[in-house]
Amino acid sequence: xxxxxxxxxxxxxxxxxxxxGHTLISQNTEKALQKLNYKLTDVILxxxxxxxxxxxxxxxxxxxxxxxxRSVALAAGVSIGVxxxxxxxxxxxGDGSATIGMQHLIDSAHNNDDMTVVIHNNMLYGMTGGQxxxxxxxxxxxxxLQDGAAGDxxxxxxxxxxxxxxxVRRITGIGDFSEELAEAFSRKGFSLIEVMEVCPSYAVxxxxxxxxxxxxxxxxxxxxxxxxxxxxxxxxKMNAASKSLVDVENFIEQKFNTPAIQQTTIMFAGSAGExxxxxxxxxxxxxxxxxxxxxxxxxxxVTVGIGYSASQLIIAPSEIIYTGFDYPDIMIITSxxxxxxxxxxxxxxxxxxxxFLNSGIEAEPISARIIITDFRTDMAAKNVSxxxxxxxxxxxxxxxxxxxxxxxxxxxxGEKTDLKKMFRIQDNTIQETT
Amino acid sequence: xxxxxxxxxxxxxxxxxxxxxxxVFVGYPITPANLLYLYAGKRFPQFIAAPxxxxxxQLMSGLAAAGKIPVTATSFPGFxxxxxxxxxxxxxxxxxxxxxxxxxxxATGTATVGAQGDVSIVNGVISGGLALPTMSxxxxxxxxxxxxxxVEMAVTMRTPVVxxxxxxxxxxxxxxxxxxxSGIKKVERxxxxxxxxxxxxxxxxxxxxxxxxxxxxxxxxxxxxxTHDQMGIIQNTSDEALENTLxxxxxxxxxxxxxxFYNYDADPGAETILLSFGISSLASATAVKTLRARGEKIxxxxxxxxxxxxxxxxxxxxxxxxxxxxxxxxxxxxxxxLFGSKLPDHIHGINKLGKMIEPSEIISKIxxxxxx
Numbered sequence: 194x195x196x197x198x199x200x201x202x203x204x205x206x207x208x209x210x211x212x213x214g215h216t217l218i219s220q221n222t223e224k225a226l227q228k229l230n231y232k233l234t235d236v237i238l239x240x241x242x243x244x245x246x247x248x249x250x251x252x253x254x255x256x257x258x259x260x261x262x263r264s265v266a267l268a269a270g271v272s273i274g275v276x277x278x279x280x281x282x283x284x285x286x287g288d289g290s291a292t293i294g295m296q297h298l299i300d301s302a303h304n305n306d307d308m309t310v311v312i313h314n315n316m317l318y319g320m321t322g323g324q325x326x327x328x329x330x331x332x333x334x335x336x337x338l339q340d341g342a343a344g345d346x347x348x349x350x351x352x353x354x355x356x357x358x359x360x361v362r363r364i365t366g367i368g369d370f371s372e373e374l375a376e377a378f379s380r381k382g383f384s385l386i387e388v389m390e391v392c393p394s395y396a397v398x399x400x401x402x403x404x405x406x407x408x409x410x411x412x413x414x415x416x417x418x419x420x421x422x423x424x425x426x427x428x429x430k431m432n433a434a435s436k437s438l439v440d441v442e443n444f445i446e447q448k449f450n451t452p453a454i455q456q457t458t459i460m461f462a463g464s465a466g467e468x469x470x471x472x473x474x475x476x477x478x479x480x481x482x483x484x485x486x487x488x489x490x491x492x493x494x495v496t497v498g499i500g501y502s503a504s505q506l507i508i509a510p511s512e513i514i515y516t517g518f519d520y521p522d523i524m525i526i527t528s529x530x531x532x533x534x535x536x537x538x539x540x541x542x543x544x545x546x547x548x549f550l551n552s553g554i555e556a557e558p559i560s561a562r563i564i565i566t567d568f569r570t571d572m573a574a575k576n577v578s579x580x581x582x583x584x585x586x587x588x589x590x591x592x593x594x595x596x597x598x599x600x601x602x603x604x605x606x607g608e609k610t611d612l613k614k615m616f617r618i619q620d621n622t623i624q625e626t627t
Numbered sequence: 628x629x630x631x632x633x634x635x636x637x638x639x640x641x642x643x644x645x646x647x648x649x650x651v652f653v654g655y656p657i658t659p660a661n662l663l664y665l666y667a668g669k670r671f672p673q674f675i676a677a678p679x680x681x682x683x684x685q686l687m688s689g690l691a692a693a694g695k696i697p698v699t700a701t702s703f704p705g706f707x708x709x710x711x712x713x714x715x716x717x718x719x720x721x722x723x724x725x726x727x728x729x730x731x732x733x734a735t736g737t738a739t740v741g742a743q744g745d746v747s748i749v750n751g752v753i754s755g756g757l758a759l760p761t762m763s764x765x766x767x768x769x770x771x772x773x774x775x776x777x778v779e780m781a782v783t784m785r786t787p788v789v790x791x792x793x794x795x796x797x798x799x800x801x802x803x804x805x806x807x808x809s810g811i812k813k814v815e816r817x818x819x820x821x822x823x824x825x826x827x828x829x830x831x832x833x834x835x836x837x838x839x840x841x842x843x844x845x846x847x848x849x850x851x852x853x854t855h856d857q858m859g860i861i862q863n864t865s866d867e868a869l870e871n872t873l874x875x876x877x878x879x880x881x882x883x884x885x886x887x888f889y890n891y892d893a894d895p896g897a898e899t900i901l902l903s904f905g906i907s908s909l910a911s912a913t914a915v916k917t918l919r920a921r922g923e924k925i926x927x928x929x930x931x932x933x934x935x936x937x938x939x940x941x942x943x944x945x946x947x948x949x950x951x952x953x954x955x956x957x958x959x960x961x962x963x964x965l966f967g968s969k970l971p972d973h974i975h976g977i978n979k980l981g982k983m984i985e986p987s988e989i990i991s992k993i994x995x996x997x998x999x
Contacts (some may be wrong), residue, residue: 234844249851250860255841257692258851258861259685260715266682270653270689271841273675278842297685300678429651435670438642439805443632474800478633481802487633490799495658495738514766515913516799517983 201226201233201253208247214366214390215245215313219252222283222311224371225378226254229281237275237282239268241290244320245313248285255280262286262293269297269306273429281378282308288328289318291349295327298349298385302356304427305382311374312349312385315392316408323395330412334399346412353385354419360384361419365406382426389414449596451484456509457591460521460538462531463578465493465502469527471606472578473504476592479600480508483592488516492534501534508592523589524548524561527568527581532556549585564588576615579606583616630806637662637797639770639808640726640790645670646811647775648782649698649724653677653686655705658738659794660728663700671698680705684712691721692850694840696778696814700726703745704735710752713787715852717753717875720828720836722781722788724774729793729905731981740981741794743905746960749789750934757876760784760883761934763791765890765908767801769931773888775811780886782814784878785835791933793906793955795983819846827859828871834878880935888931891943897924898948899997902940904930904961907953907977907984914989925993936965949997953977953989 201223209215226236236254240246242261249256259267264284272282291298291312301308316333318324323336328349332341354361359382364373366388377386389409397403409416461476463469470491477487485508492503505521507513520541525548526532532539532554539548542561550556551568566588568581579601586594598616601607612618641663652667653675654660668674673695677683680701687697701709706727716723727749731740753759760780762773774790781788819825819837825846828836839848849859854868862868892915903911908929915927928943944950944965950973952962959976966974977984977992 232844234847237841247861249849253847255843255848256850256859257689257719257841258849258853259688260711260852263681263685263712263715266685267689269682270686270691271693272689273686274690274693274695274840275842280841296678297682300682429673429675432670432672432674435645435672438638438666438670439632439634439808443634444630444805445633445802447631474633477800477802481631481633486802488799488801489633490795492739513801514916515909515986516795516801517910517985519985 199227199233201236202251203253205251207251209244210393212391212393213244214315214388215248217366217390218245218285218311218313218388219248221369221371221374224369225374228371228375229378231281235279235281237271237280239264239271239282239284241284241286241294242320243287243289243313243318245285245287262290263297264290265294265297265301265308265310268308269301269304272307273427276307276428283378284308284310286310286312287319288312288314288316288326292327292347295352298353299356302353302358302383302385305357305359305424307382307426309377309380310383310385312387313390314387315390315396316346317392317395319392319395323392323399330408330414332411333408336395336399348414350385350387350419353383357424358383358385358420359424360421363387363389363414363416363419365409365416366390367405380421382424389416445478445481447482447484448599449483449593451510452592454485454508454510454591456507456513457523458518458521459506459508459523459525460503460535461506461525461578461582462501462503462535463527463581464530465497465499467502467527467574468576468578469502469504472582473506475579475600475604476582476597477506477508479597480592482596482600485510485592486513488513490516501530503531503534520546522546523591525581525585526550526554527577529554547589549588551581580616630804631802632805633800633802635662635798635800636764636767636770636792638666639767639803640774640792640797641666641670643771643774643811644698644724644778645672646813647778648813649696649778651675651690651695651697653683653690653697653699655680655683655701657702657705659730659741659798660700660702660726662797663726663728667698667700680708681712684709684716687723688712688716688719688721691716691723692719692841694842696722696782698724698726700728702728702730702738703732706745706748713752713759714754716787717757717759718852719850720785720875722785724777724781724788724790726774726790726792728797729791737981739794741796741906741983742956742980743793743907743954744956744960744980745791746933746954746956746964749791750964755872758879758935759789760786760879760886761789761791762888762931763904763933764796765904765929765931767803770796771808773931776886776888779814782816783835784882785838786879791905795906826857828855828857830874830878834874834881883932883935883937886932887937887939889937889940890927890929890931892927894919894924894926897926899924899951899993900926900928900944900947900949901951901953901989901993902928902930902944903953904933905954907955910984910986910989911953913986914993917986917990918993930961933961940965948973950974951977951989951993951996953984955979955984
């Protein structure tokens with residue numbers, strides 16, 4: 194059998210109304226595929242919802258029948274997934290599908306996903322009774338729109354051309370247009386062919402004297418090639434050499450003796466952009482270098498660059514199960530933002546707990562002990578949190594200060610910062626511990 | 628302690644998925660699932676940034692049909708957009724994993740606050756009441772083991788699988804003994820390789836049709852989201868087509884036994900049991916530890932395979948005089964699913980919205996209710 198004789202359609206009658214343009218599109222598609230010498234399994238036909246979508250059973254290619262409007266996105270996944278296997282991905286959709294799935298058309302045209310989209314544009318929703326779509330031209334009537342569409346319709350060819358498609362063409366779906374379809378199928382990347390056609394059930398009766406070419410002419414929907422450019426096809430990047438996320442570089446060695454402490458909860462609250470989360474993480478890692486267990490979670494507004502930034506820390510001699518707390522044993526406040534955020538929690542803190550408060554913040558009377566400390570004078574904003582953590586540890590050595598200095602020294606910050614200067618250290622503590 | 632790392636659980640989940648064989652991540656960023664998105668970009672063999680969550684699920688479906696094992700991570704606003712497409716993937720029987728990081732709702736709610744408020748929506752997500760396999764992460768160890776199991780489930784059953792977690796679980800950093808984690812093998816996939824005509828929806832003995840990707844040059848493949856016969860041809864309600872739809876549900880129930888995971892910490896002689904899952908498991912485990920230290924007898928059941936509800940849970944729970952269910956949502960969604968909305972006197976809910984349930988709240992509820 195030569196390929197010209199290969200049948201892409203079953204011998205059963207096509208499932209469309211008499212005179213429906215969809216029949217012509219199916220027959221011309223078969224002819225175009227024959228011309229291009231495709232085998233049946235070379236072709237993956239992705240269909241949408243609408244009258245055209247019931248064509249699946251008639252095609253002998255691979256067929257995928259998805260949701261209303263989503264066929265282009267589904268086909269994009271298929272196209273990326275079968276890349277390199279010599280498949281031709283074709284999407285059949287109606288003007289209703291194109292309306293609901295407009296973003297997918299724009300995305301795939303923009304990405305230049307490798308597929309050909311054939312829009313069956315009969316200018317209305319046929320399956321549900323002839324309602325107008327965004328493709329219904331001005332003045333065109335449908336059974337539910339007796340006065341005709343008030344506004345202009347979308348020009349999908351202009352839209353996807355602007356979005357970056359490789360090949361875009363509108364044709365009038367009359368007679369043999371297999372050559373035009375074959376041209377679209379043969380292009381690499383995103384090609385779209387809009388076939389203007391007639392719904393015999395709803396368009397003809399609603400628009401007496403209806404002539405397809407006239408409607409096109411009046412709406413400015415010209416049958417022509419809009420673009421035909423060879424552009425790079427979308428390829429999902431392969432990431433073959435990725436490294437394990439739990440490999441050895443994440444390990445933290447125990448370097449210091451384990452301090453005799455009970456499970457302790459700490460809240461560290463300051464301002465965004467002042468390194469709160471980094472300082473808290475380095476503190477937790479320092480605790481781990483002392484053989485302790487640690488947890489940390491951050492609280493901050495979704496706009497991470499402004500307002501408060503807070504971190505809840507737990508350190509313990511044994512595994513920590515529950516990672517939350519209503520109020521901490523120790524609160525460290527470096528700024529007014531931090532105080533305002535933590536105020537409710539501070540009110541709950543009992544007299545056995547302690548609040549380290551930056552000097553200048555006016556605190557209301559509370560039960561917890563308050564220790565006023567200067568965390569900010571002459572300190573660059575980005576260093577305030579690290580400096581505060583260091584100052585806190587010097588006054589309340591819950592873990593050895595050396596462990597914190599060691600961890601900071603070995604962090605990215607330590608690599609590019611003079612810590613002695615930043616922490617205002619007069620002796621050689623840092624050198625001794627690194 | 629050896630090989631201790633200080634990492635967030637998003638890292639463990641991502642690594643587990645990749646090691647089990649998930650090979651493409653499709654994502655639209657959303658708080659609090661954004662760490663999963665970040666790590667996936669570094670670690671997955673392929674990473675595709677989608678323009679929205681509907682596209683995400685459609686791309687995943689196309690990729691799965693082509694033979695990939697796709698993963699995404701989202702939260703309620705994104706999941707809501709995915710629902711129709713999840714139904715499509717379920718109907719087409721395409722394997723994929725959706726990590727559902729719960730946050731405070733309704734609507735956009737608060738993106739940076741955790742929750743367990745989406746159990747009901749996932750339970751009912753497949754139109755018609757069909758079962759969608761859903762697991763829930765209870766602790767750090769689950770972050771390593773359950774995602775790999777989810778990949779295995781998705782492939783074995785040819786279905787989307789949901790893994791529930793929450794903001795507090797995926798964004799909190801912990802000290803983790805990385806030296807102890809290992810043992811994840813790549814899931815082996817069986818691909819149809821007979822010369823006989825391929826019937827896309829003909830089930831095997833476990834009610835799962837053999838898989839053949841769209842890359843096939845030998846056999847025609849038909850996939851459809853509409854009611855269909857075994858050939859994948861759209862039908863109205865023929866007996867064969869309805870039987871096929873019913874099989875989708877039976878398939879999940881039939882295979883779930885192999886994938887039923889839970890922790891049952893039975894205290895001999897206890898008349899009280901606490902059931903929890905997800906983030907509330909941590910407070911529950913702490914509460915049970917505290918109560919036992921006080922000499923009280925109490926058992927703990929942590930559900931990891933959440934949906935469809937394993938019948939085993941009823942067997943366990945019915946042994947107890949007092950049943951408590953702790954979950955971070957307003958009305959006790961899982962409790963209602965288990966026992967209905969009108970509770971008998973011996974079943975109690977411990978619920979909270981907008982904040983993690985604290986161990987002290989669980990202890991207080993158990994003590995006040997069992998001493999009445």
